[in-house]
Amino acid sequence: MTRTIWSRIALAVILIWTLLPIYWFLKISLLTPDEIARFPPPLYPLEPQPAAYFNIFGFDYELSNGITRRASGQANQIIRGLQNSVIVSIIVTVLTLAVVAPLAYVFARLDFAHKNKLLFAILLAVALPPVSTLIPFYSMYVQLGLNGTILGLVIVTLTITIPFVTWMLIGYFRNLPQVERLARIDGFSRMGTFVYVMLPMSRSGLAVAAVIAFLFAWNEYTYALILVNGTTANTLPTAISGFLFQHPEPQHMAAALALTILPPALVAFLLQRHIGEMNLVEPVR
């Protein structure tokens, strides 16, 4: 009895903790600048305005009282950032899955020489803080001409998503039942087993892997800031950070932020069944 009460309180705290900031900037995005400037700030939008959402895409918006809210000067950056973010995230997700699914499968289910050493190398890559490789990547990219390119950003993002998602999927693959023997009796080759049995069987795990790779690529900020910021390959997070140095239009920034959480929310919503199915609490044995 007390347990349910406490778990409810805990749940409430977590919900407030995660949802309150989101609510706050969603609210700001629907306010006018003078409402935002008011003290104490309004707890909810009295007259919700979609103006900011038009403005950040480069459209003027006329309020009901005849005042026109002008398009944001950042609109071009935002639109291009959004495009680039979508492109980078999708490419990274697809490539990560294509590499990681066979890689994690092999590590989890097959035996070969030096397996543990190679596994350790992957763990090392996971443990390495991204910032530590930033400078080497930068100087290398300068020589290769990859600075300010989408290709460069994709490559550097893959160096993080691949080891991390591999590590995560190894645990998932290990816990699947020993159907390889069944598949061999049924006449599948090694490759056939992987393609026709293991992949369909691990839809949930792969879905979660895809979400993680996508979210990582979508949220990536550090590398983007150094490698592509201010170029045509700029992504949404760095484009938004440009607002910080502009004439203060908090509602534009809030609307742009809402834009950034939309795709992840959508992805998580579509794949929630699989996320529930895959027990991420299961430790890697």
Added chain:
Amino acid sequence: MASIHLKNLKKTFGQHVAVADLTLDVAEGQFVVLLGPSGCGKTTTLNCIAGLEAPTSGRVLFDDTDVTGLPPHARNIAMVFQSALLYPHLNARANIEMSLRHSGMTADQVKSRVAGVVSMLRVDHLLDKRPSALSGGERQRVALAKAIVREPSVFLMDEPFSALDAALRNSLRAELVHLQKTLNVTTIFVTHDQVEAMTMGDVIVVMNNANVEQVGSPDEIYNNPQTKFVAGFIGSPPMNFFEGAFKSENDRLTFHTGDMALSVPDALRAKLDGSIEALTSVGIRPQHIRIVDAGTDGGINMEVYAVEHLGKETVIILQSEAGDAYRVLTDPGFKAAVGERVALAPDLAHAHVF
């Protein structure tokens, strides 16, 4: 249907010998049980027959064909794994159909084959369910259907019933034996449960420590165990062993164990045929021992350690002064109190000497 011949089969994992040197002939249509304690090499043997493991040396023949180098699918076998392994992401129907995926059959042929097996095993109502939605017994029947649908020449089963409760095991046991006799498919069944082995097998292969201890019908294995291991492993409650020596004095043969001397009846004497070693082990089943009053002539003094009521009979567990345990089967009415001093009178006419 095929006969199976294992010739000097050997399998090692690094230094570890899993199967030492196994030679075995299984006739067409026979139901052979591999029986032995955990880790004795039963699964390894079965996997070598299936082609899931390559033997280190030795050969596997189906009829006259050497299949040692063939992959599992080319051997025309079907296998049921421990706890009825199925593809978890496919429903029962798809699981059964998977067995025919590489058979080159047309969709219609597959359909009619599956329909036949499904009605034979009465799993029609389960076809749309995933394995996780099936009970243990249902899963087992689907696994059997998946095996049978191939119409293989050999069935291989690795402890298929080990995860089921006793009642379900009983009914599936009968069903499997019936099915095997109806289809007349050569079957090798692995278990560490002696009841399963005794009730199902035409032939039992008792294994221990990577070696075959004895091959024979359930009767032979029970009544004429060739080694002490087989004698102790088969039968419940297990056989009692008395360590001691035979002594021959002016035409009278006696068996000395502890400070007791038991006279040897002619029945046992005939079995010994002169080969009397100094130190031997004499095994007597619990039903061939009586409990008599302490101090009775020809009895070995002991203390009652525990009493187990089985309904049809009662098992009295006795402890000798040396601390060894002995089991005696008595009528259910037999009264004994723990700690009571009694004597144990073995009937040496039924003794096995090792």
